[in-house]
Amino acid sequence: MNEQPQGDGSAETDRLREQVEHTREDLGRTVEALAAKADVKEQVVEKTAELKEQAAEKAAQLTGKLREKAGQAADLVKEKTPDQVLEKADQAATQIRDTAVHAGQLAAEKTPEQLRQKAASAVAAARANRTPLLVGGAVLVVTLLLLRGRKQK
Missing domain, CATH: 1.20.5 (Single alpha-helices involved in coiled-coils or other helix-helix interfaces)
Incomplete structure (x- = not known):
């Protein structure tokens, strides 16, 4: 019937297969790109990381500028001080x-030796329980400030 030479059909088939493979690869990349755009959670994570990086850079710049200004002010004070x-x-x-x-x-x-020993053990206990002591001290200060504020009214 419709017979084509074997060599010509084979080359055409190979070319069509390559086109199909290329189209599949393009389609795969397109699907991945669309999936990435549809993944809102991942976009939020990426944007958050980007913003954190920008904030860190700005903070470093500001810190550098502040240090420079503080150094200049200190130098000026030293120069002006007799x-x-x-x-x-x-x-x-x-x-x-x-x-x-x-x-x-x-x-x-x-100081008697016995008192020095007790003070040393108290210091060791305070160092071992630093966080609870700091929290307790902060609560005490806030409480005193609140009570002082109420008495003034």
Whole structure:
């Protein structure tokens, strides 16, 4: 009937198969793209990550600018402060440190051994239970502030 030469039909068949395969690949990419657009949850996750990254970059920029401004302000204060004042401030700081060390030594010498041991165990307990102590202290401060506010009214 309609017989075509074997060589010509085979080449045409191969070309059609390649087109079909190429079309399938294109269709697969299109379906993946549509599925990605339809996945709202994934879009939210991606957008959130993008916004977090942008916020972190902005925060880093602002922190850098603030540090730079603070450094400039400190330099300006140092420049404007007379040398005599800086020397006196340094002397006062040294004297305060020395006095604090001396007071600590005197307190250690005068404190009975039993009291020092109890203080050391109290410090160890406080360090071991730091979070509950901080929370309790915060609650105490808030309570005192609320009571103070009510008394003033």
